[in-house]
Amino acid sequence: MASSSSQITLRVRPEALTDPEALRQAALRQAQRAGVAGPADDDVLRIVRRSWDARKRPVMAQVVVAWGEEASTEDPAWPEVSEDAPSVLIVGAGPAGLFAGLECLMQGLRPILIERGKDVRARRRDLARLNREHVVNPDSNYCFGEGGAGTYSDGKLYTRSKKRGDMKEALAWLVAHGADPDILVDAHPHIETNRLPQVVTAIRETIEARGGQVLFNTRLVDMESSEGRFVA
Ligand SMILES: Cc1cc2nc3c(=O)[nH]c(=O)nc-3n(C[C@H](O)[C@H](O)[C@H](O)COP(=O)(O)OP(=O)(O)OC[C@H]3O[C@@H](n4cnc5c(N)ncnc54)[C@H](O)[C@@H]3O)c2cc1C
Missing domain, CATH: 3.50.50.60 (FAD/NAD(P)-binding domain)
Known part of the structure; x- marks a missing residue:
């Protein structure tokens, strides 16, 4: 599994995706296994990529979770153009x-x-x-x-x-x-x-x-x- 100090790949049961504490615990366990720093107590985890493995039961989710500084994600805004614009x-x-x-x-x-x-x-x-x-x-x-x-x-x-x-x-x-x-x-x-x-x-x-x-x-x-x- 790939991991970095602010991003880590996890394989979890689908329920964990809607349970922030379960996701945090999974991230901490995986970080410990990989020997890297896991999220701090006040870090908010974000799912940045998600896929499903339904080849056999139980269905598992493979997610990349990130924490720390987030790249700015401004909503796109389309400006009004005047009638005489080209x-x-x-x-x-x-x-x-x-x-x-x-x-x-x-x-x-x-x-x-x-x-x-x-x-x-x-x-x-x-x-x-x-x-x-x-x-x-x-x-x-x-x-x-x-x-x-x-x-x-x-x-x-x-x-x-x-x-x-x-x-x-x-x-x-x-x-x-x-x-x-x-x-x-x-x-x-x-x-x-x-x-x-x-x-x-x-x-x-x-x-x-x-x-x-x-x-x-x-x-x-x-x-x-x-x-x-x-x-x-
Ligand atoms: C059934 C089907 C399912 C698909 N599903 C997916 C999918 O799930 N995901 C995906 O990524 N791609 C899908 N594709 C492919 C995708 O639809 C095309 O890649 C995409 O539509 C190409 O976009 P386009 O704007 O280049 O061309 P087009 O979508 O072909 O748009 C061209 C537009 O120009 C108009 N036009 C043509 N000639 C003139 C003219 N002389 N004057 C004025 N208007 C004209 C046409 O009416 C049309 O609205 C699917 C295609 C089909 C047919």
């Missing part, structure tokens, strides 16, 4: 488009998202029709519409890629829009099928409330360029 046209309101919209706000740019499909709620009716009558709306289906492909899956967030920046920030942005904070520590986080559309809606509301625009039923059909710039 605007950025974003094609598609899938995960990439929605996050690009949030990032534009962070950079003081005004995002204008165009989405060929419908908003996430109206899209659900087209999915019901697809399943019931086998009629496919080419602009509003399992792949097209607000939230993009996978909006009606359970929203697995398994990637831990570090190649393109800090995943933690993306997860924090999802939490800021209603995802369960557990996704910040779970080894195999997912947003849940019922909650994912609400998170998508909340992201769109942030974009609109801060001066951006989201236009549905609006499809990019062509682009013209002039002097190295797209003009339409």
Whole structure:
């Protein structure tokens, strides 16, 4: 088991996760076994990573607990952008488009998202029709519409890629829009099928409330360029 003076990995029964004293005792025992300093009496333990081992009974939790100084975790706040801020046209309101919209706000740019499909709620009716009558709306289906492909899956967030920046920030942005904070520590986080559309809606509301625009039923059909710039 890996351990350090302010962080240690434990294997505990699930009940210990909601029992601070049991967790502390487990941390002290493990620290003693590893020959490192355990948490002091006034240290508050934080679970920073959690996974489950359900291969055999009893099911066990594997957690990394930390104590001591915590890295600052300020809630992300998206600034309002003025109408004359430079605007950025974003094609598609899938995960990439929605996050690009949030990032534009962070950079003081005004995002204008165009989405060929419908908003996430109206899209659900087209999915019901697809399943019931086998009629496919080419602009509003399992792949097209607000939230993009996978909006009606359970929203697995398994990637831990570090190649393109800090995943933690993306997860924090999802939490800021209603995802369960557990996704910040779970080894195999997912947003849940019922909650994912609400998170998508909340992201769109942030974009609109801060001066951006989201236009549905609006499809990019062509682009013209002039002097190295797209003009339409
Ligand atoms: C059934 C299913 C389940 C999935 N489950 C998961 C999962 O659990 N976890 C996970 O990480 N990934 C999952 N994925 C993959 C994930 O959905 C994709 O990686 C992700 O959606 C890609 O995001 P994107 O924004 O790049 O593209 P997309 O999600 O494809 O978004 C593109 C958006 O652009 C719009 N658009 C397309 N053309 C135009 C146009 N000409 N004009 C205007 N708008 C346009 C589309 O309507 C769409 O909303 C799943 C995919 C599917 C299909």
